[in-house]
Amino acid sequence: MERSPPYKTTNLTREQIKALASNFPLDILAEVLAEKLGASPSPTPQTNRQWYNTDPAYERLGLNSPEQLRRLKRRGLFRPGVDYRIVGSEFQFHITNCLARLAELPEKRRIFKNQPRSRRGKPSTT
Structure with missing residues (x-):
């Protein structure tokens, strides 16, 4: 048949x-x-790469634009050193950690505001 x-x-x-x-x-x-x-x-x-610059990262995170990813970072959703880092003059995002942050319930998210300059990629001088 x-x-x-x-x-x-x-x-x-x-x-x-x-x-x-x-x-x-x-x-x-x-x-x-x-x-x-x-x-x-x-x-x-098959690569184990996790850190991506803004443009490829927004697509992997399922966002609409690189600007949406930048806005989320500016609003304090992502943690410096854990979810994103600064390499040279570029922001890089850790895909697995960012996906976990985006999946958290909004009321359970801790927002990271006003990070001192030393916490954003530059070593502390104190």
Whole structure:
């Protein structure tokens, strides 16, 4: 007995296809697209990297823009040295720690305001 495919073979609109595709992990979509285009998918290296600059970090945290991530940091949601750090002139965010902070209930979050300059990446002189 022949099995039917697990999906309907109907004509889908572009919007419906995009909506379906948004539900799948990006690595799977990349693999399927590479197969369709005839390219060999490059293996994605598994890395233990946790600290990312603002632009790649906001996407990994599921935020809408880099400015939204900056606003959350300015409002004191993230802890200096734990959730973010300053490297050179760039802020870097620890993805796992930031995701944990974003998942906390708002009433249980401790807000970190008015961090002294020495606490924001520069060694204390006292």
